[in-house]
Amino acid sequence: MSHAVQRRLVVTPTYAGWRKQALIALAAQWPPETLAWEDAPHQPQAAQIALDYAAPGDEPHAEAPCPGLPPAPPQVRVSREFAQLLREAAQYRSPRPWALLYRVLWRYTHGDRAGVSAADEDGARLHAMAKAVRRDHHDMIAYVRFRRSDRPGMPQYVAWYEPRHDVLADAADHFARRMGHATWCIGTPHGLAHWDGSALRITDAPADAQALRADAAADPAEALWRLYYQSTFNPARLNEAALHQRMPVRFWKGLPEAALIPSMIAQARHGARRHAQAQGVGDMPGKPVAVDAQRAQPQRPVPAALDACRRCELWRHATQAVPGQGRDAARVMLVGEQPGDHEDLAGQVFIGPAGQVLDEALKCAGVPRDALYLTNAVKHFKWVARGKRRIHKTPAQREIDACSLWLQEELERVRPEVIVALGATALRAIAGPGARLQECMGRPMRLGRAWLLATWHPSYALRAGGDDARGRVVAGIADAVAQGYQLAGSASENAGT
Numbered sequence: 276m277s278h279a280v281q282r283r284l285v286v287t288p289t290y291a292g293w294r295k296q297a298l299i300a301l302a303a304q305w306p307p308e309t310l311a312w313e314d315a316p317h318q319p320q321a322a323q324i325a326l327d328y329a330a331p332g333d334e335p336h337a338e339a340p341c342p343g344l345p346p347a348p349p350q351v352r353v354s355r356e357f358a359q360l361l362r363e364a365a366q367y368r369s370p371r372p373w374a375l376l377y378r379v380l381w382r383y384t385h386g387d388r389a390g391v392s393a394a395d396e397d398g399a400r401l402h403a404m405a406k407a408v409r410r411d412h413h414d415m416i417a418y419v420r421f422r423r424s425d426r427p428g429m430p431q432y433v434a435w436y437e438p439r440h441d442v443l444a445d446a447a448d449h450f451a452r453r454m455g456h457a458t459w460c461i462g463t464p465h466g467l468a469h470w471d472g473s474a475l476r477i478t479d480a481p482a483d484a485q486a487l488r489a490d491a492a493a494d495p496a497e498a499l500w501r502l503y504y505q506s507t508f509n510p511a512r513l514n515e516a517a518l519h520q521r522m523p524v525r526f527w528k529g530l531p532e533a534a535l536i537p538s539m540i541a542q543a544r545h546g547a548r549r550h551a552q553a554q555g556v557g558d559m560p561g562k563p564v565a566v567d568a569q570r571a572q573p574q575r576p577v578p579a580a581l582d583a584c585r586r587c588e589l590w591r592h593a594t595q596a597v598p599g600q601g602r603d604a605a606r607v608m609l610v611g612e613q614p615g616d617h618e619d620l621a622g623q624v625f626i627g628p629a630g631q632v633l634d635e636a637l638k639c640a641g642v643p644r645d646a647l648y649l650t651n652a653v654k655h656f657k658w659v660a661r662g663k664r665r666i667h668k669t670p671a672q673r674e675i676d677a678c679s680l681w682l683q684e685e686l687e688r689v690r691p692e693v694i695v696a697l698g699a700t701a702l703r704a705i706a707g708p709g710a711r712l713q714e715c716m717g718r719p720m721r722l723g724r725a726w727l728l729a730t731w732h733p734s735y736a737l738r739a740g741g742d743d744a745r746g747r748v749v750a751g752i753a754d755a756v757a758q759g760y761q762l763a764g765s766a767s768e769n770a771g772t
């Protein structure tokens with residue numbers, strides 16, 4: 276059934292402007308398909324909003340409806356999440372979402388709440404818009420750069436930024452909370468945020484945008500900032516795809532440090548990556564990232580396809596994919612969980628603290644490292660930041676599944692007689708998601724032509740309280756490796772090799 280548009284609603288293009296009109300339309304019971312929404316023509320004065328700083332987050336109240344129209348309902352009750360979703364999506368710039376917002380609100384107030392869900396067609400669009408706005412808000416906070424201004428009559432700091440959506444007010448609110456009494460302004464093509472030390476005003480776009488942009492581009496203190504930025508750059512952690520994703524080129528023009536990026540990338544591509552830290556930082560006293568060349572096995576070149584693997588999202592935050600290491604002719608394959616912090620930087624398996632425990636266990640078992648093939652169920656480091664540290668995070672089953680292709684490739688290439696699964700993740704990667712470490716430990720199992728043995732992950736020894744517990748874990752791993760080595764020997768004898 277097609278409905279002729281019966282009314283045009285003109286909206287001051289803000290959430291408050293839409294909300295005012297939407298409440299009027301709801302009170303009048305105007306169905307969404309009978310309405311056409313459009314932005315109010317530009318009115319400089321109407322665009323001025325003074326944010327009440329004492330109560331941030333309050334919305335301007337809906338104004339009294341036009342004379343002759345039914346009164347707005349005293350309250351339209353929606354859940355907090357829904358209100359938040361509407362507010363975020365309302366900041367989407369192109370196309371303006373007014374009709375969509377009203378349709379979802381209409382459905383909600385008529386008992387159909389599916390529109391709030393991302394599984395619904397309208398809901399999916401709403402969520403996608405809200406997500407784009409959140410991203411833009413986040414980017415604005417991350418990429419606005421204030422410069423000191425010496426021009427008379429200007430605030431102390433000025434910045435120029437070009438957001439995609441109407442996130443200026445929210446982002447300015449963020450800066451107002453963090454920059455104390457220093458005065459500043461942020462110019463954008465669509466509005467100006469001005470903080471005078473105690474109140475925030477969002478007004479029309481700056482009349483003299485060019486002058487503001489020029490002010491925002493000159494600051495002697497920037498040389499210092501660039502020096503600092505350069506010194507924090509770590510070529511070993513450079514992930515160009517992630518860099519471009521996190522700091523898209525479109526932001527570079529506003530970032531003083533961006534001019535340095537191309538040369539730093541070139542530097543990393545031409546070998547600096549292996550230093551693990553920028554040369555300047557590496558030369559400073561402090562804790563270096565230790566890569567024990569004795570223990571580390573000769574590095575197999577990273578297969579281009581593995582390092583380029585995008586089958587899950589872990590590559591985004593990892594330095595590089597870490598392939599397995601060892602002889603293709605090895606009879607025993609040890610499978611760990613995933614590279615840790617050290618492994619991620621060096622591109623080699625088991626060279627960090629868990630690797631030291633493993634070495635201890637191998638020594639107890641009397642099995643040299645180079646007799647084995649060592650690899651992981653997941654090839655990229657999954658971590659969360661805690662302060663300045665990157666803390667290991669257990670990979671999810673979907674990440675294990677996504678990476679199983681690489682483990683399969685290693686199993687087919689090496690064709691080990693015995694596989695030792697170090698820990699629950701490795702066991703699940705090899706024997707399936709239902710396999711339980713406690714049930715499998717100490718019981719060699721047949722896996723096609725190979726034996727599968729399960730034991731602790733070496734990092735469990737690092738977490739185990741006390742020397743006794745640690746010793747038991749090391750001994751457990753040593754037993755499994757020794758048993759595996761024996762089984763491999765007897766399997767070869769039986770096969771006449």
Ligand code: URA
Binds near residue numbers: 613615
């Ligand atoms: N833990 C693992 O499972 N593998 C490594 O390579 C390092 C730590």
